[in-house]
Amino acid sequence: MEKKSKKVYLIGAGPGDPELITLKAIRAIEESEAILYDHLVNPKILEHARPDTKLIYVGKKKGHHSVPQEEINQMLVEQANKYSCVGRLKGGDPFIFGRGGEEVEFLARHGFSIEVIPGITSASGAGSNILLPLTHRKYGSEVVFITGHKKKDGDYNQFTAYDLTNKTMIIYMGLTAIGSIQKELCKRENNCNLPVAIIEKATLPEERVVRGKLLSIEKLIEKEKIQAPALIIIGEVVSFLDEIDKIKKEVAQIIHE
Numbered sequence: 001m002e003k004k005s006k007k008v009y010l011i012g013a014g015p016g017d018p019e020l021i022t023l024k025a026i027r028a029i030e031e032s033e034a035i036l037y038d039h040l041v042n043p044k045i046l047e048h049a050r051p052d053t054k055l056i057y058v059g060k061k062k063g064h065h066s067v068p069q070e071e072i073n074q075m076l077v078e079q080a081n082k083y084s085c086v087g088r089l090k091g092g093d094p095f096i097f098g099r100g101g102e103e104v105e106f107l108a109r110h111g112f113s114i115e116v117i118p119g120i121t122s123a124s125g126a127g128s129n130i131l132l133p134l135t136h137r138k139y140g141s142e143v144v145f146i147t148g149h150k151k152k153d154g155d156y157n158q159f160t161a162y163d164l165t166n167k168t169m170i171i172y173m174g175l176t177a178i179g180s181i182q183k184e185l186c187k188r189e190n191n192c193n194l195p196v197a198i199i200e201k202a203t204l205p206e207e208r209v210v211r212g213k214l215l216s217i218e219k220l221i222e223k224e225k226i227q228a229p230a231l232i233i234i235g236e237v238v239s240f241l242d243e244i245d246k247i248k249k250e251v252a253q254i255i256h257e
């Protein structure tokens with residue numbers, strides 16, 4: 001019988017800024033003898049690995065699709081059979097739109113012990129970095145994390161049901177489908193005028209924030225040539241950014257007087 005791995009770690013690498021990672025994640029990276037990592041993992045985070053650790057990229061190759069999930073599952077099992085400690089490093093949090101559940105299931109079926117180390121999901125990182133709270137007593141008491149990526153033969157009906165009053169909706173992987181999403185959400189008239197913020201490459205030096213209204217979000221994304229990875233935040237809470245800008249201006253004026 002092949003030697004079974006002591007442990008497989010599913011490690012959250014955080015939203016992008018290499019300092020937004022937990023001490024526990026760093027310890028697991030240091031311990032791992034082989035690490036499989038995604039395209040959203042900042043290369044700086046891999047510097048925590050030991051020099052002899054085998055690093056395996058399983059993200060998108062230029063102009064190609066990502067490695068299929070089934071293949072990643074197989075690769076994980078292969079490495080875990082070879083090494084006593086294997087790390088699976090994923091952008092953000094492994095259990096938020098990261099297919100972490102599928103990997104846990106596959107590894108569990110193969111008899112490995114698994115530890116999941118949470119990471120800061122990109123929605124939290126993005127909000128904090130631009131001083132945008134995702135909940136606020138005045139604007140929003142509910143947060144919805146939703147994906148714009150539909151399963152084969154799926155549709156966007158799930159968006160039609162949303163009344164966004166007093167809610168903050170954060171769309172992951174929403175760029176491609178934004179036209180359909182906008183159309184569905186705007187079927188409720190009171191949603192249409194809600195403010196939106198689109199955050200590209202959140203928490204990284206190249207971060208870009210673009211703001212507008214839900215009813216023209218598709219055009220805005222096109223005009224600004226927003227590229228992945230990007231998050232779309234919709235809800236009254238986005239107007240908090242105006243409030244903070246106003247306060248900053250007022251304070252700057254007082255200081256100059």
Ligand code: SAH
Pocket residue numbers: 015016040090091092093094095096097098120121122123126171172173174199200201202203204228229230231
């Ligand atoms: N597990 C990850 C999400 C993976 S899905 C997490 O918890 O954040 C990939 C999507 O996440 C991207 O398409 C994008 O919508 C979002 N995302 C991840 N990193 C991002 C970043 N630095 N800036 C903006 N969006 C990001």
